[in-house]
Amino acid sequence: MAGIYLHIPFCKQACHYCNFHFSTSLRLKADLLEAVRREIVLRRHYLGQAPRIESVYLGGGTPSLLTEAELMTLFEQLDTTFTLASDAEITLEANPDDLGPQKVDALRRSPVNRLSIGLQSFSEEDLRYFNRAHTADEAVRCLQRVQDAGFEDLTVDLIYGAPTTGDAQWAANVQQVLDLGIPHLSCYALTVEPRTALAHLIEKGKARPVDDEQSARQFELLMDWMSAAGYEHYEISNFARPGHRARHNSSYWLGLPYLGLGPSAHSFDGQSRQWNVSHNPRYIKSLKAAEQWAGLEHELWEREMLTPVRRYNEYVLTRLRTAWGCTAEELKALGEGFWAHFRREAMPFLQNGLVSEQEGVYRLSRRGTLLADRIASDSFVDEPEYMTSSNAAEDRPGKQPGCFRF
Numbered sequence: 460m461a462g463i464y465l466h467i468p469f470c471k472q473a474c475h476y477c478n479f480h481f482s483t484s485l486r487l488k489a490d491l492l493e494a495v496r497r498e499i500v501l502r503r504h505y506l507g508q509a510p511r512i513e514s515v516y517l518g519g520g521t522p523s524l525l526t527e528a529e530l531m532t533l534f535e536q537l538d539t540t541f542t543l544a545s546d547a548e549i550t551l552e553a554n555p556d557d558l559g560p561q562k563v564d565a566l567r568r569s570p571v572n573r574l575s576i577g578l579q580s581f582s583e584e585d586l587r588y589f590n591r592a593h594t595a596d597e598a599v600r601c602l603q604r605v606q607d608a609g610f611e612d613l614t615v616d617l618i619y620g621a622p623t624t625g626d627a628q629w630a631a632n633v634q635q636v637l638d639l640g641i642p643h644l645s646c647y648a649l650t651v652e653p654r655t656a657l658a659h660l661i662e663k664g665k666a667r668p669v670d671d672e673q674s675a676r677q678f679e680l681l682m683d684w685m686s687a688a689g690y691e692h693y694e695i696s697n698f699a700r701p702g703h704r705a706r707h708n709s710s711y712w713l714g715l716p717y718l719g720l721g722p723s724a725h726s727f728d729g730q731s732r733q734w735n736v737s738h739n740p741r742y743i744k745s746l747k748a749a750e751q752w753a754g755l756e757h758e759l760w761e762r763e764m765l766t767p768v769r770r771y772n773e774y775v776l777t778r779l780r781t782a783w784g785c786t787a788e789e790l791k792a793l794g795e796g797f798w799a800h801f802r803r804e805a806m807p808f809l810q811n812g813l814v815s816e817q818e819g820v821y822r823l824s825r826r827g828t829l830l831a832d833r834i835a836s837d838s839f840v841d842e843p844e845y846m847t848s849s850n851a852a853e854d855r856p857g858k859q860p861g862c863f864r865f
């Protein structure tokens with residue numbers, strides 16, 4: 460099982476909290492898409508000779524900015540280069556302002572069978588605080604439109620913890636998603652990342668700061684509501700109705716290989732992590748002249764071999780955040796020393812009820828979920844070089860617009 464991620468680094472306008480790689484100028488869009496098409500061909504053996512692709516995820520940026528013809532060119536290249544499973548999950552991230560009737564019809568004609576909609580809130584005040592490009596009304600109408608068009612596999616992103624999001628508004632946002640029967644929900648605590656517009660505005664006193672206690676309270680409310688509504692809390696930020704877990708993101712969390720294409724995209728082959736340059740003109744220029752991928756190391760991409768310590772730390776960090784948890788069997792497979800270390804470090808958390816153990820599977824309790832990152836980092840093994848040269852949270856694959864900081 461393997462997945463492919465395509466990063467489309469363009470957005471209509473910059474959301475104030477965002478620190479992903481994107482450009483608000485579409486001038487290089489055609490050149491960049493041609494470069495992505497070339498990268499698909501050059502890296503066709505990254506996942507092995509004839510890998511079966513179970514999931515494709517178009518993220519960004521805003522992939523819903525692509526025209527039907529642009530999307531189809533990418534899909535045709537993927538289809539001729541790889542073997543896509545007939546039931547592959549093919550997700551496209553979309554913003555509500557892009558999901559007009561014509562775009563929705565075009566997406567229905569395309570191979571896309573799952574939409575991830577960046578809604579964030581149904582409140583105008585929140586959307587202004589975030590500097591989102593859509594209105595609350597567009598948010599509601601786009602959900603109805605995609606459902607009427609026959610998209611059943613839907614996920615929606617919401618943000619909590621903003622100073623504009625009172626508990627009543629937060630309840631209304633979640634309730635609206637539940638009322639519409641959306642089967643999957645991703646919710647992120649608003650995080651003020653360094654060097655973002657939001658950090659600058661707060662520093663200058665032009666935007667209200669974020670309150671960590673409010674974020675924690677709203678996360679607890681969220682867990683109550685989603686549990687009452689019958690959703691599985693299968694990853695710290697993700698909730699699904701039974702049978703609707705995201706297959707693509709689940710494969711990241713389960714440590715399966717994936718190929719990331721496009722500027723800033725990360726890849727994992729089981730032994731090492733690679734990441735592409737986060738610079739559109741350099742990405743395009745390097746690929747225009749490229750005959751082979753390997754020769755572009757350092758210019759276009761970098762790689763890090765995973766040490767045993769790093770594998771263990773990543774495993775604990777990622778899996779403790781999920782319903783799969785950390786298993787004794789997998790920890791032993793990483794090394795008896797790691798297993799012994801984990802058992803020793805987990806003991807206090809077991810005793811104070813932050814972690815539970817059942818048949819060799821260690822999972823966070825509800826209280827532990829609020830302290831996930833701290834519990835994971837307390838269970839890490841020190842590797843001085845790793846801890847100073849890299850940050851496990853930054854290297855976490857997939858998009859994480861906001862993470863927990865309690």
Ligand code: SF4
Pocket residue numbers: 469470472473474477478479481519520521554577860
């Ligand atoms: S949050 Fe999404 S739409 Fe907003 S700037 Fe970031 S990538 Fe673009």
